[in-house]
Amino acid sequence: MWGAMENASSRPTANCSDPALIPPGLLEKYNQPGPRYTSYPTAPEWDDHFGPADFKMAVEDSARERTASPLSLYLHLPFCQSLCLFCGCNVVINKNKDVAIPYLALLKNEIDWISESAGASRKVEQLHWGGGTPTYLSAEQIEELFNYVGDRFCISEGAELGIEIDPRATTEDQCRMLRRLGFNRISMGVQDFNPDVQKAVRRIQPFALTKGLFDLCRQLGFASINIDLIYGLPYQTWESFVDTVEKLLQINPDRIALFSYAHVPWLKKQQGSFASHLPTDREKLRIFNQATRMLVNAGYRYIGMDHFARPEDELCLAQDERTLHRNFQGYTTRSGCDLYGMGVSSISAVDGVYAQNWRDLPGYYHAIQNNQWPTMRGLRLSAEDKLRRSVINRIMCHSVLIKAEVEEAYGIDFDHHFAAEIASLRELERDNLLTLDEDRIEIGPLGRIFIRNIAMAFDSYLRAPRSHEGQRFSKTL
Numbered sequence: 001m002w003g004a005m006e007n008a009s010s011r012p013t014a015n016c017s018d019p020a021l022i023p024p025g026l027l028e029k030y031n032q033p034g035p036r037y038t039s040y041p042t043a044p045e046w047d048d049h050f051g052p053a054d055f056k057m058a059v060e061d062s063a064r065e066r067t068a069s070p071l072s073l074y075l076h077l078p079f080c081q082s083l084c085l086f087c088g089c090n091v092v093i094n095k096n097k098d099v100a101i102p103y104l105a106l107l108k109n110e111i112d113w114i115s116e117s118a119g120a121s122r123k124v125e126q127l128h129w130g131g132g133t134p135t136y137l138s139a140e141q142i143e144e145l146f147n148y149v150g151d152r153f154c155i156s157e158g159a160e161l162g163i164e165i166d167p168r169a170t171t172e173d174q175c176r177m178l179r180r181l182g183f184n185r186i187s188m189g190v191q192d193f194n195p196d197v198q199k200a201v202r203r204i205q206p207f208a209l210t211k212g213l214f215d216l217c218r219q220l221g222f223a224s225i226n227i228d229l230i231y232g233l234p235y236q237t238w239e240s241f242v243d244t245v246e247k248l249l250q251i252n253p254d255r256i257a258l259f260s261y262a263h264v265p266w267l268k269k270q271q272g273s274f275a276s277h278l279p280t281d282r283e284k285l286r287i288f289n290q291a292t293r294m295l296v297n298a299g300y301r302y303i304g305m306d307h308f309a310r311p312e313d314e315l316c317l318a319q320d321e322r323t324l325h326r327n328f329q330g331y332t333t334r335s336g337c338d339l340y341g342m343g344v345s346s347i348s349a350v351d352g353v354y355a356q357n358w359r360d361l362p363g364y365y366h367a368i369q370n371n372q373w374p375t376m377r378g379l380r381l382s383a384e385d386k387l388r389r390s391v392i393n394r395i396m397c398h399s400v401l402i403k404a405e406v407e408e409a410y411g412i413d414f415d416h417h418f419a420a421e422i423a424s425l426r427e428l429e430r431d432n433l434l435t436l437d438e439d440r441i442e443i444g445p446l447g448r449i450f451i452r453n454i455a456m457a458f459d460s461y462l463r464a465p466r467s468h469e470g471q472r473f474s475k476t477l
Contacts, residue, residue, distance in 0.1 A: 026431060030450045031281050033473040036305075037396055037455050038328045039347075039354055040389040041379060044472050045461050046354060050378035052367070056117060058353040058380070062338055063119040066351065071118060072126035072327075072334055073153065075107070075145070076343030078361075079136040081169060084203040085270045086191070086233055088262050090345035090359055091132050100137055103344075103361070106368040108148055110342045113373060115152035118340060123156045126334045129163040135170040139177045146181050160185060160334065167213045168205055175213070179220040186217050187226040187257075192233055193244045200234040200274050207247050214251050224313070227253040231287040232261030234277035238286040245294045255315070256300060256308040257330070258291055260284075262474035285477060288449070304396060305451055307331050324397040331397065344374075352381040384460070387412070392455045399443040399451070421457050428454060452476040 035042040062069070078092045079100055092099070127149070137145070155161075162185035163178060178186075192198060193207050217225055227248060231241060248256065265272040279287065292302060300308040301316050307330060309315045318324040318333040325335030328347050339349040341357065344364040348355045355378035358364040367374035381389070387410045394401045403414040415422065422436065429436050433447035434454060447454055453476055456462055 027281055027285055027477070029431075030433075030453050031475050031477045032453070034452045034456050034476045035459070035473050036452065037392050038326060038330070039349065040392050040459065041354075041381070041385055041461055042459075042473075043347075043354075043356070046356065046377045046379040048377045050355065050375070050380070052373035052375045054380070055348070055350075055353065055355040055375040055378055056113075056373055058350050058355070059114070059117040059340075062351050063117060063122075066338065067119065067122065070123045070125040070156070070334070070337045071153065072332075072337035072339045073124055073128070073149065074329065074339065074341040074343075074346060075127075075129045075134075075149070076131065076341065076346040077129060077134045077137065078132040078344055079103075080131070080133045080166075081136065082202065083270060084191075085201045085273060086203075086230060086261060087270075088264060088268050089132065092344075092361060097136065097138070100141065102365070104137075104141060104145060106365060107145075107343055109368050110374060111149060111152055114340050114342060118338065120152060121154055122338075124153045124159055125156050125337055126160045126332070127155065127162070128160075128329055130329075131164060133166045133169050134163050135165050135174050139171075139174050142174070143177060143181060162187060164189070165213075167210045168203075170213060172216060175216055175220060179217075179222060184223040185226070186222045186224075187228065188214065189228045190244075190248070191228065191230040192236065192241070193247045194236070194240050196235045197233050197240070200277065211247075211251055214253070224254045226255040226257060227251065228257045228259060229291070230259045230261050231291065232263070232279060232284045234274040236279050236287060237283060238290045241287045241291060242294070245291050249294070249298050254310055254313060256295060257306055258288070258295075258308065259306050260288070260474070260477055264474055281475075281477065285449075288477070302448070303331055304399065304448060319398065322394075322398050326393055326396050352386060354379045354381075386410075387417075388458050388460060391418075391458050395441070395443065395455045395458070396451060399448055401441040403439055403441075418458070424457050425454070428457075450476055 076090070078090055079097075080091050080093055081095050083091070083093045134142070161183045163183050164187045167188055188210065190205065190210055191201070191203060198204050214225060229244065229248065263271055263275070263278065265275065295308050296302060299310065301311050303309055303315050303319060307315065314333050315324065315331055323333065323335060325332050327339060327349060328341070338351065341347045344357060344361055345359040346357045355375050357374045358367060358376040363376065364374045390409065391401060391406060394406070406412070407414050425434065425436060425441065428434055428447070432444060433450055434441060434443045443451065443454060
């Protein structure tokens with residue numbers, strides 16, 4: 001149904017393209033709060049006692065022990081001119097663009113520190129700018145920051161250089177300048193083309209505006225252009241979303257991210273303003289299924305969870321070869337890199353360590369102004385954490401888990417080590433989400449919708465007593 005899955009088995013799998021084929025109560029049973037697994041252990045488990053000295057030591061250790069390992073760099077540019085009400089990102093709303101000047105000055109300090117400690121000679125295979133709205137910066141600021149990074153890191157000739165842009169805030173001159181600098185990947189936020197939905201979430205973005213900027217980027221020769229959509233927004237129906245997907249197919253992007261709207265008003269208070277207008281869980285599933293059917297029929301492959309790509313895309317090739325990886329930027333083919341996040345709230349993943357910067361500007365500024373790395377919290381993974389991270393990554397990326405591969409990599413007897421987890425998956429097998437074989441766990445099409453639920457079975461932290469109250473995650477669909 002969703003393109004080439006694992007070739008390891010030809011077993012027929014259930015068709016779940018129509019919501020009517022989902023047994024009664026199954027949606028309610030599995031559409032429960034759960035992690036997105038861009039990391040394991042997930043961020044709520046990270047330790048506030050893990051600080052700047054711990055992270056600096058981890059970076060220096062990696063530089064000594066992993067000299068041949070490439071780097072992936074992420075820069076967070078948090079500024080936006082207006083707030084989209086659905087947004088769950090770390091953003092700073094300010095129409096006065098002078099607010100970016102002190103931020104960029106302090107960000108350069110962090111760039112210096114990371115470059116000096118991580119090893120400036122190590123090849124950078126991936127550089128990504130996110131936000132916020134990176135094109136909130138002027139063309140001059142973008143070029144200066146790009147050159148500053150390039151002077152302090154060794155960017156590989158074939159590196160993936162990506163940036164997120166907002167069609168409402170990006171000019172033709174900026175696009176031309178980005179391409180001239182060497183950016184080769186663009187990601188555009190759209191979410192929905194329906195005027196009623198756009199009005200409800202305060203993001204007015206006409207189709208003609210988006211298509212015009214997309215066509216310009218295509219003409220300029222960007223190697224890959226991604227479009228983000230969100231399903232589950234206020235006033236959406238599966239019928240209205242058909243029109244959005246039809247318009248998307250006119251644009252014909254290389255990749256599509258079809259994100260499930262994460263309704264977390266306990267974290268993002270602005271989301272509470274439209275809670276009564278959200279589609280029901282059943283309607284949200286219909287939106288997802290209809291959009292998936294249309295995209296697959298148009299030639300896209302369903303990579304997993306929320307990503308679609310053309311069959312010739314490197315994401316699809318990596319999935320075929322079972323080298324696909326998942327990190328804080330979603331699905332990626334660059335699995336061997338140390339990831340360094342710079343800027344407010346940014347997250348780094350260095351060998352067996354996670355570290356996150358301060359999530360607010362005052363905390364970030366205070367640390368750097370006092371000549372201190374802006375690390376707010378982090379975690380040093382145990383051997384068991386690394387094992388379970390690998391298992392969860394294989395499930396999320398490949399839709400199949402070959403037990404012998406895990407046993408060889410980690411020196412365990414899979415069935416013995418994960419006896420309790422396998423037992424818990426029996427119920428999911430009865431519900432036709434997966435198949436348990438002697439040598440593998442294989443996820444079917446229905447299981448790919450609820451892939452987070454399957455991964456949750458291997459998350460030992462979900463079974464631990466909580467020391468704090470409150471819901472931590474959005475629902476899995």
